[in-house]
Amino acid sequence: MKKYLFFIYILALPYFGYSQQASLDSLRAIAAEQLSTEARYAYYKELGRQAEKLRQFEEAFFAYEQGEQLSSALEDWSELVGFISLRGQLLLDREQLLKAMQAFEDAIRLMRDKVSQEEINNYIYIDIGNLYYKRGYGEEAKRYYQYALAGFERQEDVSGISLAYRNLALIYKRLKMADSMFVVLDRSAPYIQEDQLLEQFNLLTYYGFAHHLEEAYDKAVDYAKRALVLAQEHAEQIGPQIGLAHLNLAVYLERDSNYLASVAHYDSALIYLPIKDFILINKASALLRAQNIEAAMNIVRRLDQQERLQAMQENERRKAWEVFMRAYEASKQPQQALFYAKVYNQYLQDRKQAPNMLKELEIGQAAISLKKDIELREQEAELRYEQALREEKEAYNRLYLSALVALLLLLFFLFWLYKQLAKNRSLLRESYAKLQQYSKNQDQLYAILAHDLRRPFGQLLQANQTLAQAVLGSSWQKWGQQAEESAQKLYFLFEELLAWIKQQRGGIRPQLQLHKWEQLQRDLLAPLQLQLADKQISLVVQAPSQAEIYTDAYLLQTILRNLMSNAIRFSPEKGQIRLSLVAKQEGFCLVIQDEGEGLSEEALAHFFEQQSSGNSGLGLSLVQSFVQLLGGKISVESQNGLLISIFLPQEEMGTFAAQQSEQRQFGQAPSVQQLTAASGLRKELEALNAYEVGRLYQLRQEQAADGPIYQALNRLLQLQYQAKTADFEAEKQQLIARLMA
Template sequence: MDSLEKLLDDAGTEEKIEIFCELSETYWQRSYDTSLLMSIHAYTLALNIDNKELIAKSLNMTGNAYYLMGDFTKSMDHYLQALAIREELGDSNSIASSYNNIGAVYVQMKDHQKALYYLKKAKIIFEALQDEVHLFSIMNNIGALYKENAKYDTAYQYLTEAYEIAQRTQDEDNASIALTNLGETSLSMGLLEQSLDYQNRALEISRKLGNKAMMATIYTNLGKTYLETRNYLQAFNAFHESLGLSEEVNSLPDLRENYHYLSEYYDIQGDYEQALHYYRLYASTKDSINSQEAMIRIKEMESISQAQTLQQEIALLRKDNEISNLKATRLKNTIFFLAAVSLMIILVFVVYYQKNRLKRETTRLLEEKNKQLEKANLKLQNSEKHLKELNSTKDKFFSIIGHDLRNPLNALLGFSELISGNSRDYTSEEIQRYSKIINEAAKNIHLLIENLLEWSRSQSGNIDYNPEQTELMPMVREIFKVFEIHADKKGVTLVSEIPQDIVVTADRNLLSTILRNLINNAVKFTPNGGQVRIFCEQNDSEITISIEDTGIGMSEKQLDNLFRLDSNVTMPGTSEEKGTGLGLILCKEFVDMHNGKIWAFSKPKEGSTFSFTLPLKAR
């Protein structure tokens, strides 16, 4: 099943229709609702490409799904639509399959005469084609029909032949079906031990195949057999097993049977409250199925009524014609004239009808094309929006390279040129000051390039995520060493309140990048004499790490634009340090990779606190 679903991505339209039909059949054993959904998908695609063969196949699969759900009205409607198309195409094999399906529905509707008529038509075709795979279904359905009519010997003969076909074709699904029906027939014949043997063999095959629908039917039959042998405990267990499976696959006929026999079981046990409860469920389910049967009966009666009306009209026309023939010769010319006028009216009506039908068909086609155009326009709009987002990302990327990389490079080139070309013209203090500026520019370039590379890797999906148990305190201590010189120069105190025994589950490289960027920002925006503090809080599922500074803070507007590439805010630090604006964006992406969250709290002139969470266990 999983392999079929994977094939959908690369399949063409016709292949997708075939795959959806296969999935619909596969889901017969698990979920009738999902089976119906798959067949409807196939039908929709087949209509779009106007492939009659596939339209008929998907209609037939939809009829199968409704049949299994016990909705015989809709099942018959879809089978008849499929048959009409297959007769138009002249496909004998498919026509015979439709005859078989229609016959099976009539079996369920208790119209045995029509059922036998369609099944025998199908049998003739499949025997001529020597198609044992489909002939099995015919023999099985005819056997079931004779069983319904209490002709058990004949039923047993057909079902035995069906089982032999299943063995010859090595079809375990069909073998399970035939054994189940042989078990039911044996039960009706009073052969209880033989019935149990057939049912248990069928159950073993169905359990091996994972066919829950068939298992539900078999457990119901076992329950009935155990009731006959007065083995009430085993009967009760079998009905309950069947009830759970019937509810899982949404099979109304099996639910009805189980409710009925559980009511009978509790009645035998003297638990009349439970007996009444299950009888009410049985009656409710039975009414639901009967309402479907009534719909088909009503449609048949309407068809018969229309046919009778037409015959009466034909008889009246014949009488009128006889009377007309007996009229005098002098009226013949008038009759011929009236006939000619009538013919002209009919011709005009036919022309008008054809023109109107063509107009309706053209209107329908135009509506379909308009819907297709609307879908295409929506796709184009989504593509345009995506391209704009990509273009905005590209512009931001080049803006960072063109602006933020150019400034430190200019400082680096300018001051290094001054020193290298005219070093004797400057005092040692000036050379030292220029060297510090060059060093700061080089550090900014290094940080910028490092963040740009990290961001580029994250966008292309080339960053490995390898979570492991990591001690937090040593990592914080290493990062503090990186920023100690810069912090001391600004007079900023770095404070760690991370306990020695705190261990987090994280990717060491990604976590180091997050902490490095947040601590760098905190130092950058904290003035002389300020403090940067890192601390953490832990609960049962996650740990929250916070970096707090006593810096210049941010407005609400600046907070709203944090962590966004399209509107990120970058501004100089308290000592005019430069930034790229990528640091916080990297932090958010790396925190997301850990399945965590990141946020900030800040007020102007009151400092900022950046917090993020890490799960205690790796995702």
């Protein structure tokens, strides 16, 4: 009695008002050990099916394995075959084809060895045929469907016979054999019962397929409409088939040139079916045939994405390429149309080679399936297996030989590459040695210029200054001033040459300090007095009172000295030069205006370029480089002469000014570098007299990094230019005393 109650519960469970999850929970609550053997079989089968519906596959596998263990322990071979088949079907649904094939082979082996003909489960042949059908091996699938049909006819299983005929119809549909489809469909029709609504729907659908293969589209449309009406009238039982019916009807209507009706059914199919992209492709094709290009292009733009195309199956991509090509061509976009035409043609060329590839795959699959076929003799299977092993061994031998040849070629290439690299390394070493020697020669040249030639030039300037002072007030005064001016120009030219060499070697780093403009102005104008007096040029200087500039005094004075010398050179006698300092929001602007003839636009464009001849030379080339080192900008215009503007930024000037105000007192404790150099500097100052301008200028350049000493030497240099010998000696002694402190 307990067994029958459980069977009634199992049969009635799907019709209760519980959800599928509730049904599964109810089954879990049952204690299987307390049931009879037959009830436990039914329990494990129902538990696995309910778990499959809820996609809880691990629990489904566990249920079927429990059934296998029970039936194996009781040696109930028919039930064992059934549970193995259920497990194989679950593996097949999850696309684990090799494991599914192994399960079905185990079931067939059990049926052959343990089960009588009357108890054989012919649905296993259907499952194996489905597996081959999914893999694309139509002939193998057809063979197993025929095995199943013969078994169902022996057992007079009406549902099985109908199922076998339907699957055979699918095979003939794939092979495009319409006549064979009609034969098997006509044979299956008598076996379909009135309450088998899904079987009736499939029969109408397959008849439509068959007429579609014969291009009898009006009949195909008629069968598709009948299938749609059947699905709509029984929506509760076969409602999910409504979308398929709409899709089939849309395809047949499009083939029958009824494009607008076809588009409407495509829209209906979109509501029911998840294959949205495939339906949209076919809808776009129908819209193109209906000359509704704009609507078709809207769909094409949505689908013309690499990610969506990759997600499609091969036949869907082929259809998409064809539709894209037609749509872009109709919308007059030839480049896109040509692109997809090439893609589609490449696909067709690849398909031409496919039959040979498929033939090889079929031969290989035939060898495997024949080995596994239940009707094949064991001796024949062993012979084929040995043949396959021999072929595999030969293939491995060819592979090893090819790999050996490739390895030898690779070794030869690596040896040649090593030789080339060794040769290149030798050339690089030679080039590097030459470059090092060249750099060493440059350093030696700079050392000679900086240390061996600077003192003679300074002594020459000092001698000419002494000469000019000696002939002052005599008839030789003019010649003495010219000699002093020439020596001064020569000394400054030599300093500029050293600066240019150092700048080319990347050795100049700005030493930014806060300087008073008045002091910078005096240091700048002192060497230029002779040139200004020689041409009787008046110099007008305009600057804010107490102006201070955050800059490198040496670089700025070099810039202004070259520009002022250039302005004096090209100004007429008794002319005027204006030097202006204008405060801006983010810095200062220095403007130099002369009254010369100016320059043409072409000459202005090459003003700062170093030339071997002409008016532009080393000094102006240094001007532009030094302005860039100070982070500034320089521009040249021709306005009633030459107008040169220099903008110097004054970043963080307030912070530096506060620090500089504390360091400006010379009596502050000197740095370690100052203490190291103080002794040598003091000896130089003690030996210095009021006429040694060149040596004093050299000392100032050497102390450019030390702000307080640099300012003190600047004051001494100014007193030298002003010929204030007494003040010079007093200031010098004061500086020596501070250095000693």
